[in-house]
Amino acid sequence: MNQALSPAPLRETTSAGDSEYSSFSHALPDGRVCCVQVLAGGSVALHVDGEAQALLTARFDSTHVSIDNLAADASSIARQPAEIFLPLLAEYFCRPAHVSTIEITLPVDRAWALEAVRKGIFDEIGETSGGCRLRCRRASFWQHPAMWLRAPSSAGFAQRYTLTNHHRHPVRPPKPRGVVYERQLPHLDLTFSLRTIDGERDLELFNRWMNLPNVASVWDQADDTITHARFLADQEADPHTQTLFGCFNGEPFAYFEVYWVKEDRLAPFCNAGDYDRGIHILVGNRRHQGPAKLEAWLRSLFHYVFLDDPRTQTIYGEPRIDNARWIDYMQEQGGVKQREFDFPHKRAALVSLARETYFEHFGPR
Structure with a gap:
């Protein structure tokens, strides 16, 4: 049975009488900002x-949301x-409930709808x-980057x-420089x-962070600031690695290295595509x-890597074989342990996460 769905505020909201403004907003290419006002009654x-463009009502049936236009004149x-x-x-997609599809009936012509599909807004x-x-x-x-990416994607090159x-x-x-990805986590505020x-x-x-005992035991890079300054400079100069x-x-809590696999030392040990990437992870703030x-x-990190270039089909990890905790974490998020192999400095597990698996069954939610 269909029933009205009044979407709960997902994070911070601004009340206005019996309504609330969702914290989800988006800046259009022309600088205007669009947002959602949640009204009483669904x-x-x-x-x-700040100007209302449409008044809609939503019904929720199992994992499907059906949205219809209410305004008499919605041109x-x-x-x-x-x-x-x-x-x-x-x-709706960022709610705790597992919404799988949304259908919206709009007073638009087919040309508008076709452009919306070509832009990836609808299917x-x-x-x-x-x-x-x-x-x-x-x-x-x-998989649409507009809400999450804060820098131009690598796909335009x-x-x-x-x-x-x-x-x-x-x-x-x-x-890129600066903030490259941002996402609200309403369940964590x-x-x-x-x-x-x-x-x-x-x-x-x-x-x-590199000199923390738990980090040094895994990364083996405890050293002074002069050495680490050279390391970061080398990473910056290396076109295949992004830090x-x-x-x-x-507030920073973790350090990540995202790298293109094809020219990395990992390449001989896996069947990486031209745009597949790998990750290294360090959590420094307990x-x-x-x-x-x-x-x-972790799901957000995967999300960024897949969004940055839609040609990326697989993300690889190569944790040390005795780092069972991280191997388990990646497998819990859809990764597959393919095999074990020997680097010169460690015996590693090859773990891979497929794009299709991530978006169809996991995603950043």
Whole structure:
């Protein structure tokens, strides 16, 4: 039986009478900001720069949400870009309930609907009297980069090839700077973000983390700041590696290396594609430990890697074989332990996570 669904606020909200503004918003290319106002009785309003553009009602049936237009005159929707619906989709797909599909009936013509599908906002179009019915699947929504990426993706860089240590691979794009990914975690009341490492600003923290006993036993890089400054400079100069801090509400808690596998020392041990990537992980701030946070940031890290280049089909990890905890963590999030192998410095487990597995069965939720 269908029943009205009044979406619960997902994080911070601003009350206005019997309504609340969701914390999910999106800046359009022209600078205008679109957001969702949650009204009483299961209705929602879409706003662009504070002006209501649509009044909608939602019904929830098992894992499906059906959204219909309520306004008598909703012609303003057809004058807006399809991206105004991203915060609305987030309002449902980011809920604890496992919503698998959303269908929205809109008073738009087929040309508007086709453009919305080409942009990746929706998956399918069905024509109805007076408009179109558009469908979006959960796995498709999470693959749209607009809500999460804060830097241009690597996919825009023209493809050309080069050789590194006798390995043929694509030339890699210049590295981004600053915050590259950001996502709200409503169940934790936190915002997770990834930002690039600044060799001068972050040297002291990086040095302190590398000298922690639990980190040094795994990374084997305990040393002074001079050595670590050289290490970070080398990483910055290496086009195949991207160094990042993971942050909760802007506070760094982890260091990540994301690298292109094809030109990495891992390449001979796996069947990596041209755009597949690997990850190295270091958690330095123990205040942010715990299973709920771990699942949230690990899935978010995977999310960023897959969003940064849609040609990335597999993410690889190569933890030390006795690091059973991290091997288990990756397998719990959809990874598969393929085999064990020997690096010069360690015996490792090859763990892989497929793009399709991640988005269809896990995702960042």
